[in-house]
Amino acid sequence: MGPILWKSFFRSLFHHPWQLVFSLIGVALGVGLVVSIDLANDSAKLSFKLSTESAVGRTTHHITGSDGTVSADLYRQLRIEKGIRPSAPIVEGYASAVNFPGYSFRILGIDLVVDRPFRAHLTGMENLPLLDLTALISDPGTIILSEDMATSLGLAVGNSLLLRVGSITHKTEIVGLLKPQDRLTKLALANFCITDIATAQEIFHTEDRLHRIDLIIADDKKGTAQLQAIEEFLPQGTEIIRSSTRAEHIETMMRAFQLNLTALSLFALIVGMFIIYNAITFSVVRRRQLIGTLRCLGVTRSQIFTLILTESMIVGIIGTLLGLLIGILLGKNLVHLVSRAINDLYFVLSVNSLEISFYSIFKGMGLGLCATLIASLGPALEATAASPRTIVTRSTIESRVQKMSPKLALSGIGMGVLGVVLLSVSGKNIILSYLGLFIIMLGCIMVTPRLITSIMGALQPIALRVAGILGSYAARSISTNLSRTSIAIAALMIALASTIGVGVMIGSFRTSVIHWLDTLLKADFYVSAPRLVATRGSASLDEELVTRIRAIEGISHVGSYQWFDIVGRQGRTPIGVMEVVAPSRKNYIFKQGNPETIWDTFQQGKGVLLSEPYAFRHNLNAGNNISLRTESGMKDFPVLGVFVSYNSDQGVVMISRTLFKKFWHGKGVSALWLYAEEGADSGAIEQKVRNLIPPGQTVEIRSNKLLRLETLRIFDRTFAITAVMRLLAMIVAFIGVITALMALQLERQREFGILRATGFTPYQVSGLILVQTGLMGVVAGLLAIPVGLITALVMVFVINRRSFGWTLQLDASPEIFLHAVLLAILAAILAGVVPAIKIAVSPVSAALRDE
Amino acid sequence: MPKTDPVGDMQMSKAPSLLRLQNVSKSFQEGSRERIILDSVSLTVKPGEIVVLLGKSGTGKTTLLNCIGGIDLPSDGQVFIQETNVTLLSEQERTLFRRNHIGFVFQFFNLLPTLSVEENVLLPLELKKGRLTREDRGLAMELLDSVGLGDRLKSFPDRLSGGEQQRIAIARALVHDPFLLLADEPTGNLDFDTGLQILDLLEQLSRRNGKTLVMATHSREAIGFADRILTVKGNQLIENSGR
Numbered sequence A: 001m002g003p004i005l006w007k008s009f010f011r012s013l014f015h016h017p018w019q020l021v022f023s024l025i026g027v028a029l030g031v032g033l034v035v036s037i038d039l040a041n042d043s044a045k046l047s048f049k050l051s052t053e054s055a056v057g058r059t060t061h062h063i064t065g066s067d068g069t070v071s072a073d074l075y076r077q078l079r080i081e082k083g084i085r086p087s088a089p090i091v092e093g094y095a096s097a098v099n100f101p102g103y104s105f106r107i108l109g110i111d112l113v114v115d116r117p118f119r120a121h122l123t124g125m126e127n128l129p130l131l132d133l134t135a136l137i138s139d140p141g142t143i144i145l146s147e148d149m150a151t152s153l154g155l156a157v158g159n160s161l162l163l164r165v166g167s168i169t170h171k172t173e174i175v176g177l178l179k180p181q182d183r184l185t186k187l188a189l190a191n192f193c194i195t196d197i198a199t200a201q202e203i204f205h206t207e208d209r210l211h212r213i214d215l216i217i218a219d220d221k222k223g224t225a226q227l228q229a230i231e232e233f234l235p236q237g238t239e240i241i242r243s244s245t246r247a248e249h250i251e252t253m254m255r256a257f258q259l260n261l262t263a264l265s266l267f268a269l270i271v272g273m274f275i276i277y278n279a280i281t282f283s284v285v286r287r288r289q290l291i292g293t294l295r296c297l298g299v300t301r302s303q304i305f306t307l308i309l310t311e312s313m314i315v316g317i318i319g320t321l322l323g324l325l326i327g328i329l330l331g332k333n334l335v336h337l338v339s340r341a342i343n344d345l346y347f348v349l350s351v352n353s354l355e356i357s358f359y360s361i362f363k364g365m366g367l368g369l370c371a372t373l374i375a376s377l378g379p380a381l382e383a384t385a386a387s388p389r390t391i392v393t394r395s396t397i398e399s400r401v402q403k404m405s406p407k408l409a410l411s412g413i414g415m416g417v418l419g420v421v422l423l424s425v426s427g428k429n430i431i432l433s434y435l436g437l438f439i440i441m442l443g444c445i446m447v448t449p450r451l452i453t454s455i456m457g458a459l460q461p462i463a464l465r466v467a468g469i470l471g472s473y474a475a476r477s478i479s480t481n482l483s484r485t486s487i488a489i490a491a492l493m494i495a496l497a498s499t500i501g502v503g504v505m506i507g508s509f510r511t512s513v514i515h516w517l518d519t520l521l522k523a524d525f526y527v528s529a530p531r532l533v534a535t536r537g538s539a540s541l542d543e544e545l546v547t548r549i550r551a552i553e554g555i556s557h558v559g560s561y562q563w564f565d566i567v568g569r570q571g572r573t574p575i576g577v578m579e580v581v582a583p584s585r586k587n588y589i590f591k592q593g594n595p596e597t598i599w600d601t602f603q604q605g606k607g608v609l610l611s612e613p614y615a616f617r618h619n620l621n622a623g624n625n626i627s628l629r630t631e632s633g634m635k636d637f638p639v640l641g642v643f644v645s646y647n648s649d650q651g652v653v654m655i656s657r658t659l660f661k662k663f664w665h666g667k668g669v670s671a672l673w674l675y676a677e678e679g680a681d682s683g684a685i686e687q688k689v690r691n692l693i694p695p696g697q698t699v700e701i702r703s704n705k706l707l708r709l710e711t712l713r714i715f716d717r718t719f720a721i722t723a724v725m726r727l728l729a730m731i732v733a734f735i736g737v738i739t740a741l742m743a744l745q746l747e748r749q750r751e752f753g754i755l756r757a758t759g760f761t762p763y764q765v766s767g768l769i770l771v772q773t774g775l776m777g778v779v780a781g782l783l784a785i786p787v788g789l790i791t792a793l794v795m796v797f798v799i800n801r802r803s804f805g806w807t808l809q810l811d812a813s814p815e816i817f818l819h820a821v822l823l824a825i826l827a828a829i830l831a832g833v834v835p836a837i838k839i840a841v842s843p844v845s846a847a848l849r850d851e
Numbered sequence B: 001m002p003k004t005d006p007v008g009d010m011q012m013s014k015a016p017s018l019l020r021l022q023n024v025s026k027s028f029q030e031g032s033r034e035r036i037i038l039d040s041v042s043l044t045v046k047p048g049e050i051v052v053l054l055g056k057s058g059t060g061k062t063t064l065l066n067c068i069g070g071i072d073l074p075s076d077g078q079v080f081i082q083e084t085n086v087t088l089l090s091e092q093e094r095t096l097f098r099r100n101h102i103g104f105v106f107q108f109f110n111l112l113p114t115l116s117v118e119e120n121v122l123l124p125l126e127l128k129k130g131r132l133t134r135e136d137r138g139l140a141m142e143l144l145d146s147v148g149l150g151d152r153l154k155s156f157p158d159r160l161s162g163g164e165q166q167r168i169a170i171a172r173a174l175v176h177d178p179f180l181l182l183a184d185e186p187t188g189n190l191d192f193d194t195g196l197q198i199l200d201l202l203e204q205l206s207r208r209n210g211k212t213l214v215m216a217t218h219s220r221e222a223i224g225f226a227d228r229i230l231t232v233k234g235n236q237l238i239e240n241s242g243r
């Protein structure tokens, strides 16, 4: 195709630059949101993966016990008696830096002498001066940090660093710095803190126990024989585990969480697609004259198609590039929200920077271009399908849409049914659930044109009475321009419905959590060690302190809780060891099981209780048996009941202290709850507890009110990212709708010019425009209410349940709906302002010539 | 080679014709009703002839021209241009045929507003040949000179008067050396004098280049230079023998 043909088409793009700007915004924002979430998710995953890989090093297998520890004797026996080498003992865990809030370290306690084959290559310790290493072994409480981290905290060799594990603060001294050479290793080691194994045992209070024994076993015959030998030698309750599975288990934990974020960001892209679709349709409609003339002059259909597609792809490419930029900038901010939510919900994770992966960029680019292509395919085909004559007549498009709308509505209902069917057969699959929701929404979109005609038909007499012939004209021309108005209204409706859906989901969640907390938190005081992961209190309180608190006068009951993981080939099973006291019994809401009898059986150690998400994830019900690894091998326990808990989406298996003592060993308590005697002075009791805390220990003492508040604060924090995504998606929708409606009105400048020429005052025409966009806003808002409710129901009862295993109480507060409708009207009126001003200030002749 | 109907076509096929309509009918579906506009119309036009189509508004002049130019297809019957049966061509082939062999002048919306005067005239050449040479530009220049607008090459159409726009449209319709020139009320929205100038120009250029011209018009003045005058009336095409 020659240059003049290209010019004839593209110059008109610059005659209407705002059109170009709108399309660019649509693509850029959609792509930006997807890329930012993707980058944030990936950065979190990468940081986790790198840090895990460095800790694992060349280890192929490791040995550990059911409670996550093994005795040091076992290690000695394996190494000395059985001659299993290379082998290395590990004590590890997380500690927070007391003087640097928000910073936490992964403490890796190793035996420097034997560890070289495992990790020396990664940690770069080969390059450290021998003196530092000697100090690490000989001086207790010495550590090595990564140079980057030390620099950013303003620390140097010789400085001390206060590390807190559980309630106890340890003073450590930096004796060396790691200087990793490449970027990835730097990243991986950023929050590492390497110590001698003895120091780590001291810090983590493991006494003579290890967390695991690392091995390197060759993948050959000899290796298999060695594995066999070790397996036979291992005592009951310990297991040899392939090291790579560890990371996988942990990664699956956050999958649902990340998937939901991705789905939200994709929604923004879909809204972006609407904007593109609208922009391209508009550019085709506006150039129908041009296209018609070109066709008469002998330009073929495929040439027109190429022209339109090229134009939209140029917009798509520029928009996508802009979107990538937005994505990176936004991702830098989102990564903190994402990693904080993961920290609160799942495990300790320190993400210090956004990793810009080419894969994410590439994916974002592909998505942006595909979205543009899909969105512009329709208008491009429409422009080329018509014969040269019919392009020139706009009315044919409208009458076709009018005629099609009942059929479209019927197919829409069909789609809705299809979506519901998909939802009901998709089991626990989250992606299919979202697909089902998407299909239902698509169905709703398809019903929209028909509904608009009916609503406008009904509104017309009212508009006539309220605003005279002008009002009636405004209402009618929404129906007569159905091909354009229905797209704008449907886009606005879907955008609003989604925000309603997400809003109701968060609201329902919050209401359910509040109800749960109100029932659960009945004790007067809660005493616990500070935690690194908010929803999991694995840290222990000092034993002596616990004994002394129990002895305080004026306390009637003391309940306790301890959290540990059973570690095995199947991953981690979170276990809550609970000492339930009489007043606590009624604080639990049971989904299954008889609350009257359950506690006695539980206390006697005759079974376990499951939290709802755990039961859901593992398909367990009251009456089933659950198999748990104990110190003496696998044991089956009857499930007595399933209780409501929003603590962790991984769920928990609750066992009594009796049962714990019988099958596991280990001690310590993570939290205590205290009931004051009737009439006792609770202030005095709190003071007594505080007085018992020795210096150097940090213990949190909270009243039930405070604990409730803090739990809600953490809840809000974990939902911060979702709320931000909802807000961003709303902004995209808002801009999208404004552009769509504005384009619609600007396109009709000529029609308005004719009205002006026939004697309408500028006020009247401006009013007409505002009434019309306002009406469209109202219709979109009204339609968004039922569709939003449907979306909310699916989000709350299907997607949320399948993602996290929670049953929520639906809390569809009217404000959320009201806000959506107001937002719609606001966007619609804003959209009308520019065209209204334009028509009011420009001379009639200009409007008439506009084309 | 398009097949021709052997029956009822004896004398017509003897004469050398440039354009031949054979029992062309056209009707439009409007709702459930069918409106017949043209009912079995036949016509033969010799090369170099200037034919003027008269008829009241709404009788079907534009419809007929559209069928001839391949912009629309007749409901029934055949249209031959040279030896090609346009009605048998596919949409794509008709487009290419139009591009190479037909020049159009319309009443409104003639020029592409996004192209300069020169580019508007060059576009059909570019479409036909793919690449433009220096000679092509010379040719366009020459044509623009001959319509008296050689000094407005770089102007855009919205800066030109209606008459000037129409003159450029004529230059554009001729630039790619078509067999057939179709003009649909080229003077429809011009004042009397300008209209006369345009008609003059059309006649002159057609005759000078030996083009066949079929023109629909309301203008009585066009009758003066027509070789033949036809009137569309009552779904039929009537030859006005006496002037």
Ligand SMILES: Nc1ncnc2c1ncn2[C@@H]1O[C@H](COP(=O)(O)OP(=O)(O)OP(=O)(O)O)[C@@H](O)[C@H]1O
Pocket: B028, B029, B030, B037, B055, B056, B057, B058, B059, B060, B061, B062, B063, B064
């Ligand atoms: N696409 C269409 N669908 C339905 N009817 C049509 C269509 N195109 C033309 N007509 C009808 O066909 C008839 C002839 O139209 P046409 O445009 O050919 O008239 P005309 O002779 O060119 O009139 P004028 O002199 O006003 O330009 C008119 O009654 C018109 O309403």
Ligand SMILES: [Mg+2]
Pocket: B061, B062, B063, B184
């Ligand atoms: Mg006409």
